Amino acid sequence: MDKNLRPLEVDERIFTLRDCLDLLRRKWKWIVRSALIGAFFMFGSLILKSSRYVCVATFKEGGESEARGVSLNDMLGGLGGKSESKLMVYFKSQPVLKPLVQKMGLQARVKTEGRLVRYYRRIRDNFRSNASKLLQEADPFVFLDLVYEGEGGLSYFLCFSDETHFSLLDPSGKLVAESTLGQEIALPHLTMTLIKAPRQLRYRHRYPLTIAPWFDAVNEVSSHLQISPHKLHKTFFEFSFSYPDRHRGVEIVNAWMEEYRKYLKQNHDEVVQEQMAYLESRHDQLYDSLSIAFDQYAKQLSENLKTRGCIGVQEEMDQMLGPLHELSRKMLTIHIELSRFDQMEKGTQPLMLSNEGGIGPELAKISSEIQTLKQQRDLLLLSVPPSTVMAAQRIENLKEIRQRKEALEILQSQVESKSPLSVDLAFEADRALAHWAAALKSDETERRDFAHSLEQYIRILGMQESLLQDQLFRKDASSEELEGIDIDTARALVVDYHRRLSESESTIRHLELLRSELDQDDFEFHSLSAVLTDLTSQALIQRASQTMMKCKDEAHRSAKEEERWKGELAIQKKILGEHLMQLTKVEEVNSSLIQEKIAALKQATLDCISQQISALQSKGADLIKERRSSLLKEQELLREKMEQLKLEAAEIPQCWRQEKWLDMKVKFSAKLMEVLTELIETNTIGHNLYRVESKLLNVPIAPLLATCPRLYSKSALGAALGAFACCFCMLLSAIFRGFPSSYDKLKAMRFPLLGTLSSFSDGADLDALSVADLELLRRLVYFIKSSSHPHLVGLIAGQGPDYSFALAENLSKTSLRSLVLRCDFSRKYHQSSVPGLLQYLEGESLQLPIREGKGFDFVTSGGYSPYGNEWLQSKRFQELLEQVKPQYDCVLLLFRSELAAAESTTALSLCQQAIITVCHEPTPWLAPFFQRGATQFITSSKI
Incomplete structure (x- = not known):
């Protein structure tokens, strides 16, 4: 055994999924039987039930809870909550169902056919219902207005003499009453009316009539009713009522709804009466308390008129606290404005816009003007070149x-x-x-x-x-000639100089254009007359024009004259070009002077703007200073007046407390009376609305088909439940007793396993062993020979095969002399095994009856004995073991009792080595053997 392996406890239950599957596989016959039994019982319970029709209706519940919740919230200040619907409880309550049962005569039961015929009809109807086929219409006895208050059932007989006349007989056959269909039968403890009889009526036949107690009928009717809320709205409910007669079921549902409305009406009337009685008594108490409160209140008002001249404290508070609040508001306004002035002095901005106080608009105007001037200054700064x-x-x-x-x-x-x-x-x-x-x-x-x-x-x-x-x-620096100029004059001059600058630039461009076109041959000199108006320019233009005309007059000139005039024309163009160049330079000088004037005017304008900004800032600072001085004086006056008003208002709280207490008492009494009246009226209206609104929305319709019993699917469900119950019981039993052990399970639990022995290795007469069994015997021999001195080996075979002879023969082939002591006293024996070990232990045989085998000796058990465990613990058996150990290399002790028996535990104490045969025994049985050293396990099947 592995020393690192944790010892197996006796109370441990270790099993695997494969153990569960193996258990179910071995018990499959029991599972199939249980499934068949479950299916049979499910099918029988369904097929023997009477077919029923389901009548479905939709009911609308009224809004009583909402109306009642609003009134409760008004009285308790919103602490009321919305209650859950009690519709299901109402419909299944006795005040509703008892009148229904009595009205529809549901306490009466009449048997019109025998038990076998009734069962046959049920089986036939269920098969037809399962196939979705129409059933034969029910034709029962119908009773109405049946009133019976007894706790026990009543039995009678109905005997018809014709279609309408019948007699009511007691169980002994004595006449109780005679009546006709539709006529009431009145007995001391029973009242009923039979309104309908079956069409196939047998005359002079006694039909058994049973009258059940009303609570039994109520329970039966309520058990077939199902109420579920509608999916689309919570105030709508769907009713499903099952009944054997489809027309009768519709009548019962309609009557049910009517009885529910009657119950609501009766409950409403009772509540209204109780509420009105309570309201009247409560009104009397409140009127008395209110009268006392009014007297005290009138006395308090009279004292106020005499002492203070005001009818109430509130009026006096308004006259006194109103001015005080106004003064406080003014003080706060002054404080805010002074704080604003302080921030303005601490801040970087000299002025702050404020719309409060007397200087607010003026400061806003000054600030606006300063911002405008700053914007103009910034624009001018962008256009002024650096100096x-x-x-x-x-x-x-x-x-x-x-x-x-x-x-x-x-x-x-x-x-x-x-x-x-x-x-x-x-x-x-x-x-x-x-x-x-x-x-x-x-x-x-x-x-x-x-x-x-x-x-x-x-x-x-x-x-x-x-x-x-x-x-x-x-x-930069302003020009001295512009010092003292105002901003308007500076702006006008800037506009004028800009106009002159534009004219000068236009002239320069015009002159440059003329210079560029002057060198062309077809240039017209007369076009210069419109631009150059001075006398010198006009004379040059006139001379050049005449020369140009002479050049073009080809009829009156010669070639030499043409050449001479062209030379003269070129000289005149050169003179005009230089003249235009000089004029351009003059205009450029003029433009430069204008630009300098414009820059100087802009500097003057900037100085004017800065002066105006400084003047406006000074003006704002003066306004703030004057305003601060006036605010401080006003603040001091307001503070003195507030102190005076506070002293006068110190006496108001005590008067206010007394007046408010009286006023609250009067108002509370009046409010309580009003709320009680409103609450009762609201509840009355709510009850009435709930009763009116609670009604059928969709009336029930008689269904054509009965409810499908679903015989096959439910039978399959019964089979599954039966199989599941059987599997659960087997698994539960196996968990408590322990799961059978297998080779794989023991190997997974790290048991010292040598292998698996087949059941063909049992007995003494073995011709040949299989290869696997022979290999296992070799491992056993190797395990036995692991100890060099003579020793005792226990073969605890349990319910497995007897392989002791095969093992002893295999030992003999390894030159080991062995003795087999068969200690299986609990097994059946053959007469040939006598005498044996039992006779030697009992003293009947003085010598140990040793017999010879194939290379080994053995001693038979000698028969059956219930005291085998005691013989193994006896002194004679210990002496026997000490006697035979020196004579043999190995002594094999064979035990065939169950592993859980005391004899198997005793065997462990007798042997130096043990070989345990496991045949599906539970794992807890193996704990004593697993915890002992020098132990090996083999697995096998039961013999």
Whole structure:
């Protein structure tokens, strides 16, 4: 045995899928029998049932739950939920089914034919139904208005004297009542009406009549009803009711629906009565409580009129808290606007657009104008060529202006804070302000005038600073002759100079075109008269034109004259060309001057725009400053007024609490009364609507064909269930008892296997062994010879073949002398085996009856004994083993008991080596042998 293999526990159940398949393969006959039995029982149960027709109808359920849920939500503040439909419970309830059973007379049963005929009719009808054929119409007794409240059944006989008259007899044959069809029979405990009898009626024949208790009939009827919700809408339901008589089934379904509506009507009336009674009692209680609350409320209002002059706290709160809220809103608006001003001062933008406050529109207008001017400035900057003017002088001017502005701002802060003035104005332009500050007295008016002058002067310096910054950015300088010009004049001049520039460029192009065409032979000199209007040009053009005419006058000239005139014409063209060149240069100079004027005007325009932007920014800053000052003063006034209103409003909460408590009590009582009335009215309307809307949508139609019993498919299902039950039981039994072991399974579990022995190796008279059996015997010999000293080998054969003689003979052929002790006391024996081992152990034989075989000795068992296990554990048997071991090389002990028997376990303790024959025994039986060393297993089939 592999030492690394985990020991097999006795309680372990190990099996494989192949074990299950082998078990089912061995038990296939039982499975087939179970399948046939299941199919037979299924077919018998179906074929003996009475055929039934299924009546289908569609029912619409009303909307009671929705209406009721809305009212409940109104009262509880939306805590109500939508309830599930109780339709199925209602239809199968006793209040609905009991009147139905009594009305349709379903408690009565009349047997019109014998049992064999009834079974034959059922078998025939089921076969026809299975083949989808029409059945014969049912013709039963029909009862109506049968009322019986007893708990036990009643038995009577119906005996007809003609087609309409009949007698009601008790079980003893005594007359109970006589009646006719359609006439009511009234007994002390029974009332019924028979309205129809079969057409084939036997006169003077006693028909057994059974009256069942009403609850049995109710259970039977409800068991054949199926209710399922419609697939398309949840408030629609499909009813399926099966009944042997198709026309009677339709009547029962219609009556069922009518009884359900009656039940709803009755339930609705009872609920309405109870609700009205509760509402009246509740109204009285609420009226009493409401009267007390109204008295307290009236007293509270009267006190308010006397003390405060207001009829209620709400009016007083509106008069007092309204102005307080308005003041708070104004304070918030002021705070927001001041915060906006602070952000404007901290930010990079000098102005911020605001539509709130008094200066909002003005600031918006200033901001819009500044943006427009900045756009114009940017467009002009793109068209102005870069200048090479040095910017050192402008930087010094900008530095000087900033120093002057800083000194003046310090002086302004000293004037505003009324602190002593320390005048330090180093620039000559500010000397007048310095003398004024030195001569300034403590007069408030004089100080205010000085502060105003300082503010204006600082604003002018700021504008100069902005202008110099802009010029320093552009790196250009304005012409001195254009200083002081306004933006409108500059723009008009720019437009005029652009017009002149266009005219000059046009003239230049015209002159260049004339120069290029002057060298042509057919050039017309008269065309120059429209362009060159000066006297010199006109004289040259006149002379050239005359010469041209002479050249073309071929009739009045000679060849020499023609040559001389052509030379003269060339000279005149040259003179005109040079004249046109000079005119072109003059126009180019004129164009350059115009462009310089345009550039200077653009620079002047940029300066004007910068000045306007600075002026607008200063204007916006002044507006913000004035607005801030007025807002701070207004904020202080509003704060004082709010504190005063808060002190006066501190007494309102206590009055408000008392008034609200009384008002809430009055409103709650009135609301409670209103909700109760509305709830009861809503429930009443909901019940009524539910009753009205709950009705048949599609009425049932009598079906032509009975329900198909599906005999063959259900029989096949029964066969499958029977086979499954048999397989399940066998598998369950095998799991508890253990699956039979096989060679492959033991090999997979790593048992020490030597091979498989066939059943032909059983017995002593063996002529020849198969090659496989002989090979297995050789392995057994090799296993036995693995021990060099004399030893005992146990052959625990179990239910397998007896191969002890064949093994002993094989040992003899290897020169090993062996003795076979047959310890199979539980087996049947032959008389020839006496005397044997049993007689020696019992003392009947003094010498061991050893017999000779083919190269070996053996001792028979000597017969049957139920105490074989005890004999094996006896002292005499131990002495026998000690006696024979020195005489033989190998002693083979043969045991034929089951592996689970105690005798097989005892054999392990007697042997040094053991060979176990496994014949499909469960694996747990092999655990004691598997856990013991020096053990080998072989497999075989049962003998």
